[in-house]
Amino acid sequence: MNARAGFLSRRPDALNGTNLRALAGPLLICMILGMMILPLPPFLLDLLFTFNIALSVMVLLVSMYTMKPLDFAAFPSVLLFSTLLRLSLNVASTRIVLLEGHTGPGAAGAVIEAFGHFLVGGNFAVGIVVFVILMVINFMVITKGAGRIAEVSARFTLDAMPGKQMSIDADLNAGMINEDQARKRRMEVSQEAEFYGSMDGASKFVRGDAIAGLLIMVINIIGGLIVGVVQHGMDFADAGKTYTLLTIGDGLVAQIPSLVISTAAGVIVSRVATDEDIGTQLTGQLFTNPRVLMITGSILVLMGLIPGMPHFAFLLLGGGAIQLARTMKKRAAQSKTSTALAEVAPQALAPSEAAEASWDDVTMIDALGLEVGYRLIPLVDKNSDGELLKRIKNIRKKFAQEIGFLPPVIHIRDNLELRPNGYRIALKGVEVGVGEAYPGQWLAINPGQVTAALPGTPTTDPAFGLPAIWIDTNLREQAQVYGYTVVDSSTVVATHLNHLVVTHAAELLGRQEVQALIERMQKDAAPLVDDVVPKMLPVATLQKVLQNLLDEGVPIRDMRTILEALSEHGSKITDSHDLTAVVRLALGRAITQQWFPGNGDIQVMGLDSNLERLLTQALATGSNPGLEPGLANTLLMETQKAMTRQQNLGLTPVMLVQHSLRAMLARFLRRSLPQLKVLSYAEVPDTRHVRVVNVIGAHG
Incomplete structure (x- = not known):
């Protein structure tokens, strides 16, 4: 009775996921043998050929994402099974080609027909050339190189084994590791040596597969001619064209995955003895990375959308792989969330204790700080839902989206030493901007085209230095009619802060x-x-x-x-x-688009030929070239004049120069003319037409 109960208690374990995965190897072998013996319908051949392509892509991606060679220890077995799968598919497709090839190009399925007609244009001579080229690449380049790499790696690994073993023993004797850790490290050293030593043998699979593919192609063509002419009474030319195209399609659909697998063999090495059997290694190491499944599924879906391809097979397997990857990602996210909650719960229950003074008590300078007078506190008060707090959050988000990185958090505090309506912006503790804002009033900014004056407190826009007036709320609509730009007090501070953050982005x-x-x-x-x-x-x-x-x-x-x-x-x-x-x-295209949106003409400033020659000569004087004071003064004055003319035309102040001069001129002019942007001819795309509107130095 106890024995029976014990058997029943162990019986569910026989059906768990691990044992089912262990059956993957025997089932795959049985399937391969069945394909060699039993005839397969064309539809099933399409699915199997598609699966063969997907398997090769997955093996290549896994080999690329593997951090250590031992992480993909099942690679030699994958190589063996994929080779047997391709050969069994060749046998099955050869059987159906010889039996049904006389009925037309679609006799062996849509995949073989597509590879025989679409990929080589239905020209059997082109197909033979492409097939032979693939064979040469696979056999002479990739396989031979992988075998040579494995041979050299194995030699150095074996030479280094005694030193590694002595290092492990020394760490064990010194008490740095325990016996279990030493045993694990010894096992890794042994597996690494075995891993590299067996690569040369594993490469024989790929080499043999290439030779077999060439022989199978010749045999299929000869056998097709005999069957078509003798048994079905076809003309020699028709039989040659029909069976050759079918054979080429069959060969390409098998050798392209073989080429992909050979590429994977160049980065991943061969069989290593592990504690897992082959079936567990295959399923556990191939189907546990959702990123691999997502990329593989996307590739299959794209191939299925190509005209002439069998849509159902590719879309079915591609969609299944994508859905499986999404499911695995969702489970991983749920598991991570559960783990985080489990770690946080004990910490929340831990009692708080008075701690001694430590380095954590040292107050560090904030990267970005905003100090406000007491009348501006309501704008930044979290309890009263201050409007400026929302705008600051939007500033950081907009900055991250437009500039490309997340700026530091802006720390806000009140400062009684400031004027009641004053504020101060600090960068790493250093003041970079000050201003005043009046809650309940509006700032009317004069953009230069207003039609009338307004009563109020004259001031200057703190962000851009434009003339402005603080006005009461009842004058807001009237100011807009006169052409003023009207903003509230929180927008004034937010705009000033945003301008300074963008200006000092490099320091942040x-x-x-x-x-x-x-x-x-x-x-x-x-x-x-x-x-x-x-x-x-x-x-x-x-x-x-x-x-x-x-x-x-x-x-x-x-x-x-x-x-x-x-x-x-x-x-x-x-x-x-x-x-x-x-x-x-x-980044030239993006830089040009930044200052000249659209596809219109680029209207820029240029250098006079004489001035450009002088600057080129100054640049060639040494490793740290400098401008002669007179030349520097002339350049600065002429550039200011050209900028004024450019801005009067309503154009962006951009100077276009030779690439060798751009860096020097940009550094020289940046401090005095921060609004000026210097581009080089090499940064402008060939598709944009350049017009030099103003010439710098023509009259200097």
Whole structure:
């Protein structure tokens, strides 16, 4: 009775997920053998060929996302099963091609027909050439290179084993690790040596598959000619065209996944002995990454939307993979939330104790601070739902969306030393802006085209320095009729704060913000980030490049393009200013669009040829070129005159110069003429037409 009860208690375990996953290997072998023996209908062949493509894409993506080779220890078994699957599909498709090929190009299914007609244009000669090229790439390049890499890696790994074992024993004797940790490290060393040592053998699967594919193609063509001419009475030309196209389609649909698997073999190495069986490794390591499933499903859906492709098979498997990935992400998010709540609950119950003074009690300077007089406190009072608090939240959100990073939190406090209606904006404890605001009144700003004056308190717009007047509420509509721009007191402070935050964006981009940007980019482009930081460039250099862009008014929203440009040139250029120049070239279209929206003409200021020649000569004088005082004064005066003419025409003050002069002129003119933007010809897209409206130095 007890034995029976014990059997019943263990019986459900036989049906749990682990044991079912363990059956994946035997079931796959049985399926492969069945495809070799039993005839398959064309529809089932379409699904299996589509599954073969999806499997190869998944293996390649898993190999790329794997952090360590041992994390994908099932790769040799995947390689073996995928090779057997392709060969069994070749056998099944050969059977149906020879039996039903005389009925037309769709006899072997829609996938083979699509690869035989759509991909090679229905030309069997082109198909043979493409097939042979794929075979050469697979056999001579990828497989041979992967085998050589494995051979060298195994040699160095085996040579390093004694030193690693001695290091483990030394750590164990010193008490730095315990016996279990030492045993685990020894096992990892052994598995690593076995892993690299078996890659050469695993590459034989791919090499043999390539040879088999070539032989199968020749045999199918010869067998098709015999069957078509002798058994079905077809003309030799018709039989050759029909069976050759079917054979080429069959070969391409099998060898393209083989090429993808061979690529994965170049990054992931071979079989390693682990505690899991093959079925558990296959299902546990292939289908646990929702990102892989999402990308694979998207690729299948896109392939299914191509005209001529079998839509049902691709869309069915692609949609299923996407839905499975979404389900896995949702479960992971729920699990993470439950874990966070479980960790927070005990901390909330912990009693509070009076702590000794520590470094946490040291008050640090706020990166951004806003101090207000006592009459402005209602604007920032959280209990009274202050309007300025909402605007400050919108300022940070708008800044993050337009500039490309999240600015520090703005700390607000009252300051009785200020005037009652005064406010003070500080950057890292240093005052960068002051002003006054009058709650209950409106600021009427004169944009330069008002038709009449208004009674009130004259002042100056704190953000842009325009003449303005504080007026009562009953004069608001009248001021708007006269052409004034009318804003309330909270908008005055918010606009001033937003202007200063944007102006000092480079100073607000600290190491913490750069690290947060890197972590944010890791979610979308982890390989690109890993290639650049810190492998190629330190975080400090990346920070300096981003600060240089912000100094020149260039947003850093397009971090992907910035990192790609740094990845391309970072190995050859180390100076941050030179790196900024190449990044600006990559962002040229966005920079041009920023100052000249749309597709119209670009109306800019240019340099006189004589002045440009003098500047070029000054730039070539040494590693730290400087401008002669007379030349510098002339350049500044002529630029101011040209800017005035440009603004009188209602145009943006932008100077267009040679690329070699841009950086020097931008740094020289930035302090005196902050509104001036300097672009280079190389940064302007070829699709935009340039018109030089004002020439600097023509009369100087």
